[in-house]
Each structure stands twice: as structure tokens, then as C-alpha cells.
Amino acid sequence: MRETWVVGAASNRFGKMKESGREAATRVSLAAIESAGLRPKDIGYTFVSNCFGIAEHQAHVGPLINGGLGIPEVPSCTIESACSSSSAGLHEAFVQVAGGFIDAALVVGSEKLSHLDTLAATSYFAIAADYAFETRNGATFPGLYATLASAYRDAYPTRPEMFGAIAIKNHANAARNPHAHFQKEISMETYLHSPIIASPLRLYDCCPFSDGAAAIVVAAREFVKTPRAEPLVVRASARAGSITEMQDRPDLLGLPATRTAAARAFQQAKLTPNQIDFAEVHDCFTIAEALALEDLGFVPKGQGASAALEGITARDGSLPVNPSGGLKAKGHPVSATGVSQVVEVFEQFNGLAKGREVPRTTTALTHNVGATGGSCSVHIFSRR
Amino acid sequence: MADDALPAAPHTVDEWVKSYEEGGPLRGFRCPDCGLITATWSLACPSCGHIGLEEHALAATGRVVAFTLLTVPGDEFLNDAPYAYVVVALDGGGRITGWMPSVRTEEGVRIGERVRFHPSYKPGVQFVREGDGPEENR
Numbered sequence: 001m002r003e004t005w006v007v008g009a010a011s012n013r014f015g016k017m018k019e020s021g022r023e024a025a026t027r028v029s030l031a032a033i034e035s036a037g038l039r040p041k042d043i044g045y046t047f048v049s050n051c052f053g054i055a056e057h058q059a060h061v062g063p064l065i066n067g068g069l070g071i072p073e074v075p076s077c078t079i080e081s082a083c084s085s086s087s088a089g090l091h092e093a094f095v096q097v098a099g100g101f102i103d104a105a106l107v108v109g110s111e112k113l114s115h116l117d118t119l120a121a122t123s124y125f126a127i128a129a130d131y132a133f134e135t136r137n138g139a140t141f142p143g144l145y146a147t148l149a150s151a152y153r154d155a156y157p158t159r160p161e162m163f164g165a166i167a168i169k170n171h172a173n174a175a176r177n178p179h180a181h182f183q184k185e186i187s188m189e190t191y192l193h194s195p196i197i198a199s200p201l202r203l204y205d206c207c208p209f210s211d212g213a214a215a216i217v218v219a220a221r222e223f224v225k226t227p228r229a230e231p232l233v234v235r236a237s238a239r240a241g242s243i244t245e246m247q248d249r250p251d252l253l254g255l256p257a258t259r260t261a262a263a264r265a266f267q268q269a270k271l272t273p274n275q276i277d278f279a280e281v282h283d284c285f286t287i288a289e290a291l292a293l294e295d296l297g298f299v300p301k302g303q304g305a306s307a308a309l310e311g312i313t314a315r316d317g318s319l320p321v322n323p324s325g326g327l328k329a330k331g332h333p334v335s336a337t338g339v340s341q342v343v344e345v346f347e348q349f350n351g352l353a354k355g356r357e358v359p360r361t362t363t364a365l366t367h368n369v370g371a372t373g374g375s376c377s378v379h380i381f382s383r384r
Numbered sequence: 385m386a387d388d389a390l391p392a393a394p395h396t397v398d399e400w401v402k403s404y405e406e407g408g409p410l411r412g413f414r415c416p417d418c419g420l421i422t423a424t425w426s427l428a429c430p431s432c433g434h435i436g437l438e439e440h441a442l443a444a445t446g447r448v449v450a451f452t453l454l455t456v457p458g459d460e461f462l463n464d465a466p467y468a469y470v471v472v473a474l475d476g477g478g479r480i481t482g483w484m485p486s487v488r489t490e491e492g493v494r495i496g497e498r499v500r501f502h503p504s505y506k507p508g509v510q511f512v513r514e515g516d517g518p519e520e521n522r
Contacts, residue, residue: 149452
């Protein structure tokens, strides 16, 4: 396998895009390619994620992006794995580059849902669940994570303030991230007084529906002899699956796909969780960050919920988690999320995360979940 | 290969829906190898991988293992919120999810609560607390 790097990265501001998804995707793609000191013609393959393209009456968006980059002859395909779509795209790019099939790949995700009303957007988010056995029985996307939260609350002593501290931390980080959807801090009072959406989840436990686009360039070390920016060495690119349906999971106190993908990633990287300097984890809901910390092996079972309240996961804590603001506050444009986690690592490694720097940036982990854990990606990056 | 020669499960997803919509039973599967009982349509056992599951009638009663009270519903349940969405461990094995329109508050159901399948004209698998009629709101 060839040593493979992330050599360029770019994101727009998440939230509400005026332009179409294909325009945003093409613009961040060119920005990512240019940040790498490359030209579009250096790209050997484009992996696009655009889970809800149908909301814009658009599928097959790869050729549109490549056309807009002046490289219509370059092959492309769309990779869909729900909320982990673009990290799945990164994995496929890694396989192609590390395997020697291509020298450089573009991985881009974009999503635009803001023109839909909340009901329609909620319905779109629910389509990654099992329609016949979950959605048709009344499930919503927050509802499914809320059932996990109810099982967690039943198994371990928890307080609402523990989950509030996760939301407050991620909002505070997002307030310092120009890419973030929400750029405002929230208080515990605001959190505790926000309405219940799906008990025990309150409004401020939930990520927003966001528009957004993010792109990275993946290339072989030997292809990029003099990188323009500090590259991220891909130490591990691991994916795993699990039974989608909650009803078929014997254990609701975590996501089995995270545990499997993490074990594979740490084995590939020959690292242990205590060697990770900071992490971007999949916090579509505050309970998801708590479960991720446990499933990734950062804290013992039952201690994920209290980690933020104890300051462990703060930017100056022993393991900074979601310095970008996470899905919770940076926003969750479904197909851009996985790549945008890597954008944050790129910015932290390159001193571009002004005002939200973490103290150590030698090794970082990204964790991206598809829906309720039917799929999961874990990537580990380090400096050269 | 003709379609009817392709591998098939003992019942289809449509047959599962039709059965509960017509009052039951809740149709499920049993793995002849490891004995796992499941509701989700499958050709193979999700636990041991054995190919070829047997038809198995699931019990209509069980207990809640996880739940949420939804105030923002799915689009097919617009006029029914708030309602509880529950994961139920059925007596005799197998778990399914369903909704409980009779539960209107978070205190209206708890983990461990006994519930039973309640056939309804409304969509989805519906449960009520064991001993309750559907009209008894909590």
C-alpha cells in the first residue's frame, strides 16, 4: 500500500445556502484542490456524496461537478451511506490511491435541504432508517436516538446537565468556527428550558438541518512531492456495518458499528485511544457523542455522558472532542459532514483553526456514523 | 433463473404488514440453527448467519426495553403527536418497535412496562399498556 495523504481541504459556511448544491460542491472542490497546490487535471477520480439530491431534483451530480472543474473526462460516482456518506467516499478514495490505481482523488459532499419545511426535512432524515420496521411504526430520526438515550438513562445514573454540557461545549467551539451553522454560545439555562423534541432529547440536544459543502483532496505521498500545506497522513481508514434496526440489537448501550470500525482503525494505525490528541466524533445528538466516547474506547462504559461536564472533552481538556462544534453546532449537512470533520483536522494541523486551537495536533481521529449506526467510518490521521 | 426460483423468506414484508393490519398474528422468523427469534425480514440469521429461516408466530405481549415520547412526529403520524415510540421485547422471544398513541406524556410509559399489541386502523404496529383499552390516555 502506498502512503496516502490528505493534501487539501475546504468548506463553506454551513447553514443556509442560496446557491444550489452542485454550485457549492464545485466551489469547495476547486478551493480544496487549490489549497493542495494542485490543478483539477491532477484529479484521477471524484467521489461525490449528495444523499438528498432528490430534494433538488438532481442525481448523478459527479459529472456536473467535474464539468464545472473543467475535467469532464474524469470518472466520478456518488457514494451514499446516509450521514457517513462522504467518509465512505474518503475510504473509497483511500483504497484507490493507496492501492495505486490513481494518484489523487477529490472527495466532496454537499447537501441542500433548507428550502424544505421541517416536516419534509424530518421525513428526509428518517429515510435512512428501516421504513417497514421502524419509520412506519412511528419512528423519527431524533426518536431513534432518543430510544438509545432512554436505555442509557435507565442503565447509568445521568443528569440532564451532563447532556447540556455536551451541547454547551460544542456551541462554544462552533462560535469560534467561521464554517459553523450556529455561531453563538448557549447557557445551561437555555439548554434546560428548550422544548422536548423526543424525550429525553431537548431541542438543544439535536443537530440542526443544515445546508453545506466540504471537499478534500487525497493523494499518494509520491505524487505530491512538495505539499503546499501540512498534509494529514492517513494512518487508518476503517469502516464497519451493523444491524440497522434497534429491535435487532441485543445491546442498546452503544453502536456496534463504531466499536468494530474503531478496533479496525486502531489496529491499522498501530495506535491506542490514549495516543489520540483530539477527535471529531459523530454528535448528531448529545447522546451520540456520549456513546461515541465509550465505543471508541476513550472513556469506560457509562462515563461518556459526564465527560463534557467534567471538562475532559473541552478544547483544553485531556481529550478535546469536536473542536469544530461538531454536528450539533457546526451543523449537519448530511453528505458534507464526514469530509468536514477532516477539514477541521486539516485546519487544526495547519494552524488555521484560529480561536479554537487544540493544544496537541500530532494525531487525530474522525468518527462518522450512518443514521443510527448501520454504517460507520473511523479515520486516524497523523503528521508526517 | 425464474423469480420464483430465487431465494425467499417464509413471508414477505408486505405479508408482515398485512398480517398485523388485519389483527395479527405478528409474524416473525426463527433460526433453525441458533434459535434466534426476529421480526425483521431476512433471508439469513443476523446472529449466526445461517441461511434459511423458519416462520414463527411472535407473541402479542411483552415489555418495553426503550422508549421515547415524540412531540415532533413523522409525517404519517402528524395528527397523533405526542405519542410514545417503543422497542418491545416480546414474550417468548423477538423484539419489535411500535407506537403507543394512548401515551401522551413521558410519565405514561416506563422501561419494563407490560404492553400488548393492539390492532388498529391507523398505520404501524400499535401497542397499549397491558390491561388498558386504547381510549385510556395517560
